[in-house]
Amino acid sequence: MTPLTLYEKLWRTHVVRQESDGTALIYIDRHLVHEVTSPQAFEGLRLAGRSLWRKNSILATADHNTPTTQQTVIADPVSRLQVDTLDANCARYGLTEFPMGDHRQGIVHVIGPEQGATLPGMTVVCGDSHTSTHGAFAALAFGIGTSEVEHVMATQTLVARPSKTLRVQVDGQLPLGVTAKDVALAIIAKIGTAGGTGHAIEFAGEAIRGLSMEGRMTLCNMAIEAGARAGMVAVDQTTLDYLRDRPFAPRGGEWDLAQAYWRTLHSDEGALFDREVVLDAGAIEPLVTWGTSPEMVVAVGGRVPDPALEPDLTRREGMLRALGYMDLSANMPMTDIWIDKVFIGSCTNSRIEDLRAAAAVLEGRRIAPNIKLALAVPGSGLVKRAAEAEGLDRIFMAAGFEWRNPGCSMCLGMNDDRLSAGERCASTSNRNFEGRQGTGGRTHLVSPQMAAAAAVAGHFVDVRDYLPHHQRTA
Amino acid sequence: MRAFNSINGLVVPIDRSNVDTDAIIPKQFLKSIRRTGFGPNLFDAWRYLDEGQPEQDNARRPLNPDFVLNQARYQGAEILLARENFGCGSSREHAPWALEDFGIRVLIAPSYADIFFNNCFKNGLLPIVLPETVVDGLFHEVLTQAGYRLHVDLQQQRVVTPSGVQHEFVVEEFRKYCLLNGLDEIGLTLRHADQIRAYETLRAQQEPWIFGVRS
Ligand code: SF4
Numbered sequence: 001m002t003p004l005t006l007y008e009k010l011w012r013t014h015v016v017r018q019e020s021d022g023t024a025l026i027y028i029d030r031h032l033v034h035e036v037t038s039p040q041a042f043e044g045l046r047l048a049g050r051s052l053w054r055k056n057s058i059l060a061t062a063d064h065n066t067p068t069t070q071q072t073v074i075a076d077p078v079s080r081l082q083v084d085t086l087d088a089n090c091a092r093y094g095l096t097e098f099p100m101g102d103h104r105q106g107i108v109h110v111i112g113p114e115q116g117a118t119l120p121g122m123t124v125v126c127g128d129s130h131t132s133t134h135g136a137f138a139a140l141a142f143g144i145g146t147s148e149v150e151h152v153m154a155t156q157t158l159v160a161r162p163s164k165t166l167r168v169q170v171d172g173q174l175p176l177g178v179t180a181k182d183v184a185l186a187i188i189a190k191i192g193t194a195g196g197t198g199h200a201i202e203f204a205g206e207a208i209r210g211l212s213m214e215g216r217m218t219l220c221n222m223a224i225e226a227g228a229r230a231g232m233v234a235v236d237q238t239t240l241d242y243l244r245d246r247p248f249a250p251r252g253g254e255w256d257l258a259q260a261y262w263r264t265l266h267s268d269e270g271a272l273f274d275r276e277v278v279l280d281a282g283a284i285e286p287l288v289t290w291g292t293s294p295e296m297v298v299a300v301g302g303r304v305p306d307p308a309l310e311p312d313l314t315r316r317e318g319m320l321r322a323l324g325y326m327d328l329s330a331n332m333p334m335t336d337i338w339i340d341k342v343f344i345g346s347c348t349n350s351r352i353e354d355l356r357a358a359a360a361v362l363e364g365r366r367i368a369p370n371i372k373l374a375l376a377v378p379g380s381g382l383v384k385r386a387a388e389a390e391g392l393d394r395i396f397m398a399a400g401f402e403w404r405n406p407g408c409s410m411c412l413g414m415n416d417d418r419l420s421a422g423e424r425c426a427s428t429s430n431r432n433f434e435g436r437q438g439t440g441g442r443t444h445l446v447s448p449q450m451a452a453a454a455a456v457a458g459h460f461v462d463v464r465d466y467l468p469h470h471q472r473t474a
Numbered sequence: 475m476r477a478f479n480s481i482n483g484l485v486v487p488i489d490r491s492n493v494d495t496d497a498i499i500p501k502q503f504l505k506s507i508r509r510t511g512f513g514p515n516l517f518d519a520w521r522y523l524d525e526g527q528p529e530q531d532n533a534r535r536p537l538n539p540d541f542v543l544n545q546a547r548y549q550g551a552e553i554l555l556a557r558e559n560f561g562c563g564s565s566r567e568h569a570p571w572a573l574e575d576f577g578i579r580v581l582i583a584p585s586y587a588d589i590f591f592n593n594c595f596k597n598g599l600l601p602i603v604l605p606e607t608v609v610d611g612l613f614h615e616v617l618t619q620a621g622y623r624l625h626v627d628l629q630q631q632r633v634v635t636p637s638g639v640q641h642e643f644v645v646e647e648f649r650k651y652c653l654l655n656g657l658d659e660i661g662l663t664l665r666h667a668d669q670i671r672a673y674e675t676l677r678a679q680q681e682p683w684i685f686g687v688r689s
Contacts, residue, residue, distance in 0.1 A: 048660070414502065
């Protein structure tokens, strides 16, 4: 038999119908729904008089508009209407929803895996580009637009064309202080934000196998920032250990059956990829973005690049515009960049491990006086509970952080948490686009521990100088 | 969906690469539960000098005179000429909705982000990929010739410049068919309902946990 890639295995299992033009109708196993990209889809169904194909494929939650200071009212009437509309649609169609205030509510990409609603071998879609996150479980997971949301609701399928495959292999072990976030940024720095366009990425290699599920989710989350709709990691013991006993995961005899199948979800020896990229984990350093695209990134010990040295004209213009927007000058050391706000959260870095890593840096320290606001926002109600049970909330608050309720928060300014014009933020989110965190706001993407260290210093610093003693000597 | 066949449209150039969907339609406008009305807020942060809010009277806002969409020579443009990786970032379909609502029918660029590219077809927009050198040439022409128009013919899969130069483009058969006829993809898929049900029966034997009701 021809050796297959993981992607090919997942694709083949889901083809309902192959068309002669190369497209196929593929079956969707899990459909995650949030308030921003679903109202027009529900309305479309209603207008056409269509019903939902398989209601139990859907898990819904409100996350983008929900406030993080309290969970009873949404002050902005436009935001409130959007969340109310989701609640009403879920009630009307009898869908499983974790509404605002439910202890399981949270960012859709955090709660899917946490509930075991994301499982290996599944196709997972959501009207949200960071659906790539779920590929960490060897699922074929990708973001779709609202018309496609409606299409999945009505037919449980999508019309698609197979992607090309790209294996990103990260060999060796990650140095201390270097996280999955840095790996993601390093990959984007290497292949560019359009490097993965048209491809599904499989992350492989020793460094990836060494990552926890949280780390793998961070990595797959940012596959879309490399242009790839889907990122994925093969199943191993780490995957199975994470999923066992999750509420939506199979149990008993079904678990055994599932487990046996899931263990086949890896690329076969000798499988051919359309492209391969190899990175050396040992060479990756803690990274900070300096511009308005995730590929504009350098090591924290480095300097803001000089556009004058960029031969490509369009790129040079882009760099100049980014430096202008970010109010930075070429060649300045990254550690000279002072910040106003710190945001630890988002579907990239708001899981328990992220909060632990940040808290380890903050323990016994205070944020610098120039920091106007430092937010710690758990990805879900359950992450929040777990963190509180470990006392992480007390560490954050003692350091001067605000400990908030779950939601997308300052990842994008749709709720009350945002940057004002000109403010500069160390953020663990995934996009540093102009205005993303608030009109005129300036975003620097970093890992959770880098954000924590920057909060303490007031400017970017190398987290390796701030790691707790036992970690440094470990 | 509105059908598309051919147009002879005014071209507006957006000379930046990696234009993301946050730039095409900023996040505050995503709170709408409607599909229409996004046109006035297309490229909001670049187009206006103040910060836009949903449900605002956009006619009274200060315009940024430097932004191309505000320049007299590009008023009424139906074709947007863009650089590589146009539409990167979020999956928001509000981006093509805003472009469509504004009056854009065709995009021309060397490349697009995947989700955005897909979303265009669902909304009667035709995203055309032409080689970088060709796009470069078109940028040069549109910037130097006022009132520059292109003829775009989907049936023939051709872009024709005012001087008669023809550029062929590729488009998937199925997408072309849907776009030419303004067809609703859901209706087309539901013709295969039996096949979908048969697939489910088979899959349920192999992976029953996918179909089980659980909570
Ligand atoms: S946390 Fe940010 S990137 Fe993730 S789903 Fe929410 S808004 Fe999107």
